[in-house]
Amino acid sequence: AQSVSQHNHHVILSEAASLELGCNYSYGGTVNLFWYVQYPGQHLQLLLKYFSGDPLVKGIKGFEAEFIKSKFSFNLRKPSVQWSDTAEYFCAVNADTGGYQKVTFGTGTKLQVIP
Amino acid sequence: NAGVTQTPKFQVLKTGQSMTLQCAQDMNHEYMSWYRQDPGMGLRLIHYSVGAGITDQGEVPNGYNVSRSTTEDFPLRLLSAAPSQTSVYFCASSYRNQPQHFGDGTRLSIL
Secondary structure, eight states: OOEEEOOOSEEEEETTOOEEEOOEEEOSSOEEEEEEEEOTTSOOEEEEEEOSSOSEEEOGGGOEEEEEGGGTEEEEEESSOOGGGOEEEEEEEEEOSSSOOOOEEOOOEEEEEEO | OOOEEEEOSEEEEOTTOOEEEEEEESSOOSEEEEEEEETTTEEEEEEEEEETTEEEEOSOOTTEEEOOSSSSBOOEEESSOOGGGOEEEEEEEESTTSOOEEOOOEEEEEO
16 A cells, blocks of 8 residues: 655744645555645645656646655645745645555645735 | 536535435546545555446545536435534545545535
């Protein structure tokens, strides 16, 4: 079974600072990777996904993530954060076996951006 | 398109009561799942379904039942509510391994 680790539980940044949130997964085979964002009081929304191809994927709102297979990592980055990026961010993984596979979520990272 | 609709949005129960959380999607997705979200624990999978008539357990299934009689609906039943089931519950649906679409959640308190 797969698992996901998000090492940063709470991150506080000033506006315009750069962001990198760590995500590591464990699974021996091919995976699909996701980052979701949850704004206060709302449901999860997809930021970006990686299925195959270019390991650097770009998502909405200026976010990007890089899949490094050798490190089992899929870190989320943004060059310059805004106050509106204050939210909780979840990394998720499922096994790519062609059929339906359960999605496993990390425990989340709360990002607080200070104006 | 309404997407994924969950009802109710809020509910307070007494210990021992039963209730059903409703989830409906209008995207013809075969894959549906229920998660609970607790502070510091992320989303944990309760039950999931890969199609009508097919359900399976996730990582925290105890105390919950599900059924999937149609593609659209995937209700979650609490058999005898306990304070440990106080949580925010999210229903999600997807097509195969595509990203999931989430409902707005049900905030449940058990007294």
